[in-house]
Amino acid sequence: MDEETVFKHLRAMPDNEWVRQIHSCKISDPLQHPWGRSYRLVEWTMKHTPESSRRVVPAESTPLEIAQAVVSHVPGRRFCQQSDE
Template structure:
């Protein structure tokens, strides 16, 4: 699966200790807008936090390129998942 390969690349990247805190990583199947390029949605969570981070990458991105996008992510809007709502 793409997620497994992305996780392997993330674990192998040197100098990114926070990457070891990634708990889950999901990569969507390619999605197509009615306009523009197709893309994949990448979503990951960190251990001990309920928030998820998301990033959009081009559909043709390799697992290594997806891992690089996760590492280079700059946090912006955060989404909290509350279990009691």
């Protein structure tokens, strides 16, 4: 999957102020569950946030569908390790 094509779709979306803050985006090769459909893991980071966000999409998703999934993502719980200081 070509991450640059996904970025092209992200930049063309109407709410691209938020999209401009995306620092990196990685899309995995298709992964197969032993019990169901294959999927891809999409992971992206924002410029000023150290944590990454992840989303699973069907393996047959087009770059436009992946871009739409990234934009429609709603952050869930954050799991951070506590510092011992």
